[in-house]
Amino acid sequence: MLVSNQVIRAENLTKVYGDFIAVNNISFEVPRGESFGLLGPNGAGKSTTMKMIAAVSTRSSGNLEVLGMDPNTEGPAIRSQLGVVPQEDNLDQELRVRENLIAYGRFFGMPRAEASKRADELLEFAQLTDRVKSKVEPLSGGMKRRLTIARSLMNDPQMLLLDEPTTGLDPQARHILWDRLFRLKERGTTLVLTTHYMDEAEQLSDRIIVVDKGEIMAEGSPAQLIRQYSSKEVLEVRYGSDNNAKVAKKIADVGERMEILPDRILIYSDNGERDLAEITKRGHHPTTSLVRRSSLEDVFLRLTGRTLVE
Amino acid sequence: MSAVVAPKSRFGGLSGGNAKAVIERGLRATMSNNYLIILSGFFEPVFYLFSMGVGLGAIIGNINVNGAEIPYGAYIAPALLAVSAMNGAIYDSTWNVFFKLNFGKLYQTMLLTSLGPLDVAVGEITLALLRGGVYAVGFLIVMQAMGLVLSPLAILAIPAVLLIAAGFASIGMAFTSYMKTFQQMDWLPMVMLPMFLFSATFYPITVYPEGIQFMIQSFPLWHGVELIRMFTTGVVTPMIWVHLAYYAVMLCVGVVVVSRRLRKLFLD
Amino acid sequence: MTTPADIRQKALNPKRWGWWYVTELRLREMRGYVSYVVTSSIGNPIIYLLALGVGLANLVPQGIEGVPYLVYVAPAMLMSTILSVGAEEGMYPVLSGFKWHKVFFAIHATPVTPGQIVGGFLVHLAIRFTFTAGLFFAAIVAFGAVPLSTGWLVIPISILGAYSILTPLAAYSASIDDDGGQFALIQRLVVMPMFLFSGTFFPISQIPDWLEWVAWVSPLWHASELGRIATYGLSEPIWLTVTHVVVLVTYAAVGGYFMRRAFVNRLTR
Ligand SMILES: Nc1ncnc2c1ncn2[C@@H]1O[C@H](COP(=O)(O)OP(=O)(O)O)[C@@H](O)[C@H]1O
Ligand SMILES: [Mg+2]
Numbered sequence: 001m002l003v004s005n006q007v008i009r010a011e012n013l014t015k016v017y018g019d020f021i022a023v024n025n026i027s028f029e030v031p032r033g034e035s036f037g038l039l040g041p042n043g044a045g046k047s048t049t050m051k052m053i054a055a056v057s058t059r060s061s062g063n064l065e066v067l068g069m070d071p072n073t074e075g076p077a078i079r080s081q082l083g084v085v086p087q088e089d090n091l092d093q094e095l096r097v098r099e100n101l102i103a104y105g106r107f108f109g110m111p112r113a114e115a116s117k118r119a120d121e122l123l124e125f126a127q128l129t130d131r132v133k134s135k136v137e138p139l140s141g142g143m144k145r146r147l148t149i150a151r152s153l154m155n156d157p158q159m160l161l162l163d164e165p166t167t168g169l170d171p172q173a174r175h176i177l178w179d180r181l182f183r184l185k186e187r188g189t190t191l192v193l194t195t196h197y198m199d200e201a202e203q204l205s206d207r208i209i210v211v212d213k214g215e216i217m218a219e220g221s222p223a224q225l226i227r228q229y230s231s232k233e234v235l236e237v238r239y240g241s242d243n244n245a246k247v248a249k250k251i252a253d254v255g256e257r258m259e260i261l262p263d264r265i266l267i268y269s270d271n272g273e274r275d276l277a278e279i280t281k282r283g284h285h286p287t288t289s290l291v292r293r294s295s296l297e298d299v300f301l302r303l304t305g306r307t308l309v310e
Numbered sequence: 311m312s313a314v315v316a317p318k319s320r321f322g323g324l325s326g327g328n329a330k331a332v333i334e335r336g337l338r339a340t341m342s343n344n345y346l347i348i349l350s351g352f353f354e355p356v357f358y359l360f361s362m363g364v365g366l367g368a369i370i371g372n373i374n375v376n377g378a379e380i381p382y383g384a385y386i387a388p389a390l391l392a393v394s395a396m397n398g399a400i401y402d403s404t405w406n407v408f409f410k411l412n413f414g415k416l417y418q419t420m421l422l423t424s425l426g427p428l429d430v431a432v433g434e435i436t437l438a439l440l441r442g443g444v445y446a447v448g449f450l451i452v453m454q455a456m457g458l459v460l461s462p463l464a465i466l467a468i469p470a471v472l473l474i475a476a477g478f479a480s481i482g483m484a485f486t487s488y489m490k491t492f493q494q495m496d497w498l499p500m501v502m503l504p505m506f507l508f509s510a511t512f513y514p515i516t517v518y519p520e521g522i523q524f525m526i527q528s529f530p531l532w533h534g535v536e537l538i539r540m541f542t543t544g545v546v547t548p549m550i551w552v553h554l555a556y557y558a559v560m561l562c563v564g565v566v567v568v569s570r571r572l573r574k575l576f577l578d
Numbered sequence: 579m580t581t582p583a584d585i586r587q588k589a590l591n592p593k594r595w596g597w598w599y600v601t602e603l604r605l606r607e608m609r610g611y612v613s614y615v616v617t618s619s620i621g622n623p624i625i626y627l628l629a630l631g632v633g634l635a636n637l638v639p640q641g642i643e644g645v646p647y648l649v650y651v652a653p654a655m656l657m658s659t660i661l662s663v664g665a666e667e668g669m670y671p672v673l674s675g676f677k678w679h680k681v682f683f684a685i686h687a688t689p690v691t692p693g694q695i696v697g698g699f700l701v702h703l704a705i706r707f708t709f710t711a712g713l714f715f716a717a718i719v720a721f722g723a724v725p726l727s728t729g730w731l732v733i734p735i736s737i738l739g740a741y742s743i744l745t746p747l748a749a750y751s752a753s754i755d756d757d758g759g760q761f762a763l764i765q766r767l768v769v770m771p772m773f774l775f776s777g778t779f780f781p782i783s784q785i786p787d788w789l790e791w792v793a794w795v796s797p798l799w800h801a802s803e804l805g806r807i808a809t810y811g812l813s814e815p816i817w818l819t820v821t822h823v824v825v826l827v828t829y830a831a832v833g834g835y836f837m838r839r840a841f842v843n844r845l846t847r
Contacts, residue, residue, distance in 0.1 A: 058578065071323075074323055
């Protein structure tokens with residue numbers, strides 16, 4: 001049915017609210033079966049981009065093709081093939097857990113019997129079988145999220161859009177959720193997810209675009225991005241908020257590159273321990289120090305001069 | 311392969327042709343939660359009828375409508391029916407829509423599926439009319455029991471109520487599409503209350519000077535009250551065409567504005 | 579410059595003035611819809627008096643109980659307006675303060691006590707009622723519906739009446755977890771009938787006997803009758819007048835007790 005293998009093609013995609021540019025002229029493509037991530041801080045324009053892909057927000061300019069169709073005119077047809085997990089759970093508070101799934105299936109025009117059957121399978125998948133008759137409100141954050149994901153799978157979508165799937169969840173709930181998403185990925189579902197957690201982006205995506213202020217800053221696999229924009233290791237040292245900047249001047253020549261944050265100094269090189277020894281030898285004993293591998297957080301810092309989570 | 315058949319996107323992607331699922335969801339939600347509340351809505355006009363019709367009716371006695379003497383209760387009952395149609399339709403198309411759009415996020419959920427905004431709008435309005443129709447039937451039964459139905463034409467009050475409700479609902483939705491905050495919604499009663507009180511609801515507008523009469527006649531409720539009163543009292547005059555035309559125009563204007571605004575309202 | 583010690587010292591002020599800080603906060607919050615309160619406080623009386631006083635009076639040329647219809651309904655309409663504001667304020671705003679806004683919890687995180695929160699809330703509403711009742715009173719005077727100079731007493735009476743309906747409702751609202759439609763039910767099945775069968779537009783002797791008890795339990799009827807005594811000197815046995823006052827005070831006091839208890843329970847559980 002599709003001419004090309006790309007499920008999303010965005011070309012100079014732009015969204016303007018009033019005179020505020022939320023998404024600024026971005027272009028990217030996502031091939032079928034890929035797990036694609038948008039990484040960026042709050043307000044970067046991730047949700048706005050996702051809504052345009054989901055055909056629920058009309059683009060201001062540029063071109064957008066989703067599953068080979070134009071969201072402006074083919075909204076219902078596109079959405080019939082998509083699963084969407086919005087940033088904020090919008091479960092139907094007036095319906096019970098299982099009814100939520102069935103009513104949703106009916107919105108796709110699924111026959112009632114089929115919707116029931118599929119709902120039961122998905123409740124199992126989402127590990128919610130003991131809450132079938134429960135109201136929505138008393139569910140925990142993790143359960144609501146899993147129910148929303150189950151709901152998004154009702155129509156057996158070709159592509160799943162997940163907007164910050166684990167924001168606000170505790171670590172355990174996050175891991176349960178990641179496990180469910182891995183399974184979908186293994187089955188070949190195309191995943192598009194946004195996040196401002198670098199670990200999530202690293203765990204779940206094959207390829208990432210880093211976005212900030214509505215623009216794409218970089219693109220590649222997590223490993224590629226780290227290789228390209230950061231060093232192998234990072235040394236973090238702290239001298240107390242009043243002293244960091246002063247000390248930084250004196251050790252500026254250590255390592256390949258340095259970022260001075262209000263609460264700590266980051267020194268990039270391929271051997272953190274060696275740098276730490278060098279600094280202490282010069283008599284600058286940090287209150288705390290840490291050597292770690294580079295992450296996407298460092299990539300972002302390098303690209304924008306700001307941290308992801310502020 | 312996918313579990314669902316891709317629908318044709320009609321009206322430039324505004325509809326997936328499945329408003330029926332929206333109605334079904336509404337009924338399901340009603341069944342599982344708030345049928346008591348819906349039921350209670352029926353009592354409001356009935357209480358009014360008991361209170362004003364019986365209590366005040368005993369003091370006022372009969373009243374003259376287009377030359378016919380009718381009991382006070384039979385005079386206000388059709389008005390209360392029209393008011394209740396207006397209130398229900400306005401509530402459903404303003405507060406209810408605004409809330410589900412901005413807080414309950416129900417419409418966002420619906421629009422993640424192959425439904426389009428037109429399906430949502432049509433489905434919700436149909437639900438509102440369905441409810442209005444049920445109330446109207448109930449109210450007519452109460453009127454009949456109190457001996458306030460003066461003509462078999464009263465049966466036509468039911469479609470008339472639906473027409474009135476549809477007219478108000480379409481205008482209400484158009485209004486909501488321009489709404490930004492809840493606070494703006496506070497101004498609604500300032501239009502509805504005077505309409506309720508002055509539109510020949512409790513006494514004929516002939517008590518007013520002509521200028522004011524003319525103003526009242528320019529508002530929709532007066533036409534609704536008069537229309538239903540004609541049917542329940544059986545005193546039909548050629549003015550009926552004016553009333554019907556008024557609502558036909560109102561409905562058309564509302565529908566045109568709403569369909570223009572759907573994209574703005576739902577897909578911004 | 580303020581030192582930390584000063585601040586700590588000042589933080590003890592709520593012992594005495596806590597209730598006023600709450601009042602102040604609520605008044606501040608009202609700023610968002612102050613234009614609505616003002617417009618409706620001016621507009622509503624005029625509209626009601628024109629429609630149901632002046633307009634409806636045409637159908638009752640003989641007047642009621644020896645006075646013109648407008649004079650008869652005006653004080654009752656004032657009561658009905660203020661008491662319905664009272665009913666309104668006792669429902670959503672209270673639950674919201676616990677559930678959505680959570681403002682009561684926010685205040686309780688400071689040294690202000692639950693009792694002071696209730697006090698401040700009630701004082702704020704007294705200000706709101708006085709404002710709205712004052713404008714309504716001005717309107718009925720302007721319409722020539724207040725023959726007696728004791729007429730102004732309708733303002734304190736309406737505040738008492740509003741409290742008598744507000745406090746029991748607030749006690750209830752503070753004790754429920756969620757609004758599953760109870761407010762709509764209360765509004766439609768309790769408040770509304772009470773308003774319609776409380777002798778606002780016609781004496782309760784016109785109500786069928788089996789329904790007259792509604793008026794007797796309704797704060798609105800008692801408040802309206804007191805208002806009529808104040809504005810045009812409605813004559814009734816003294817024991818009945820005393821009954822009106824006792825009923826209203828009892829509602830307000832018992833309601834206030836339970837309201838306070840519900841607030842304390844909710845805030846400290
Ligand atoms: N409906 C809207 N109207 C006006 N501004 C909006 C709207 N939606 C989002 N924005 C603005 O667009 C920017 C990007 O928002 P969003 O896409 O939600 O960011 P992210 O999901 O990356 O946190 C933000 O500054 C936000 O305030
Ligand atoms: Mg977002």
